[in-house]
Amino acid sequence: MDNYRFIISGGGTGGHIYPAISIADELKRRYPDAEFLFVGAKDRMEMEKVPQAGYKIEGLWITGIQRKLTLKNLMFPLKLISSLIKAGNIVSKFKPNAVVGTGGFASGPLLKVASGRNIPCVLQEQNSFAGITNKLLKDKVAKICVAYDGMERFFPADKIVKTGNPVRADLINITGDRQEALQFFGLDTDKKTLLVLGGSLESKRINALIADNLEFFKSLDLQLIRQCGKGYLELYRDLDSNTIKVHAFLNNMAKAYAAADIVISEIRGRCGFGVMFGRKANHFYSIARGGGGPSDKKRTSFGGRRCRYHDQGK
Numbered sequence: 001m002d003n004y005r006f007i008i009s010g011g012g013t014g015g016h017i018y019p020a021i022s023i024a025d026e027l028k029r030r031y032p033d034a035e036f037l038f039v040g041a042k043d044r045m046e047m048e049k050v051p052q053a054g055y056k057i058e059g060l061w062i063t064g065i066q067r068k069l070t071l072k073n074l075m076f077p078l079k080l081i082s083s084l085i086k087a088g089n090i091v092s093k094f095k096p097n098a099v100v101g102t103g104g105f106a107s108g109p110l111l112k113v114a115s116g117r118n119i120p121c122v123l124q125e126q127n128s129f130a131g132i133t134n135k136l137l138k139d140k141v142a143k144i145c146v147a148y149d150g151m152e153r154f155f156p157a158d159k160i161v162k163t164g165n166p167v168r169a170d171l172i173n174i175t176g177d178r179q180e181a182l183q184f185f186g187l188d189t190d191k192k193t194l195l196v197l198g199g200s201l202e203s204k205r206i207n208a209l210i211a212d213n214l215e216f217f218k219s220l221d222l223q224l225i226r227q228c229g230k231g232y233l234e235l236y237r238d239l240d241s242n243t244i245k246v247h248a249f250l251n252n253m254a255k256a257y258a259a260a261d262i263v264i265s266e267i268r269g270r271c272g273f274g275v276m277f278g279r280k281a282n283h284f285y286s287i288a289r290g291g292g293g294p295s296d297k298k299r300t301s302f303g304g305r306r307c308r309y310h311d312q313g314k
Helices: 012-030 046-052 070-093 107-114 132-137 177-185 204-212 216-217 232-240 253-259 271-279 294-301
Strands: 004-008 035-041 056-061 098-101 121-124 142-145 159-164 192-197 224-227 246-247 261-266 283-285 307-312
Touching: 004 012, 004 070, 004 107, 012 035, 012 046, 012 121, 035 046, 035 070, 046 056, 056 070, 070 107, 107 121, 107 132, 121 132, 132 216, 142 192, 177 253, 192 253, 204 216, 204 232, 216 224, 224 253, 232 246
Parallel strands: 004 035, 004 098, 035 056, 098 121, 121 142, 142 159, 192 224, 192 261, 224 246, 261 283, 283 307
Antiparallel strands: none
16 A cells, blocks of 8 residues: 555745655655645745645645744734644645654644644654754654754654655755756856855855855856845845856756855755765855854764864854
């Protein structure tokens, strides 16, 4: 029997979305007749990226809690109730055999409803510093898949399974032709290429760092592929040229890695794992956030794995 029905829930950033898609792809490979439904948050990037990957998705009216008093926070209880009701309807209609949560606030209502109905649930935590949604769900799920040691700080030890982070199949063994990839991006096939990443939502500081050092890169005769993030595209669009290619988001990451000779990546979400599988010269850009946050923890966890780190203070 391989006609299983899976709900996969998570989103908000690429660090939650692409693990979910990778998990679905592998389940589909193992169970070709299985059915899949994604559940995310309305108006977030998963509502675009998941259909692009070939899967159906339902959106919940849910957002995270802001750290200060805002109108969005006042609306949160109403959104939570609405999302719990819709999640219940989704589960009743789709009748999943199992549910997977990859983090992000959209996965909270869905996994709470599913676990309450005794449907087997699994969490996948990408970070070495667990997200708040996964921490809230830890007692309601059967297993928790992690990528780092020491996750007993956040989750029950008997539920933890160290699986590593899901990586898209096209990134595991990049076999694409470098010249073809460079032509895809409209770059010179004879020049060295620097790929700069900072997560799907991107980092203000890493964007500024690259913009402030364009003359330096020019002096090295480097050309750049830059994923700047949707929120920064208008600010940096004018930098696009024959030697600098500015993208809000890189949909074809395999071609980006194939084109690159060097990768600079912020340590956030799954950037580090994708870069490492790309087998390139890796420079991780760690932004200190204070309090030993996710980037600081991940920096330690990647130690000794063909990487060089550059720390940026507050």
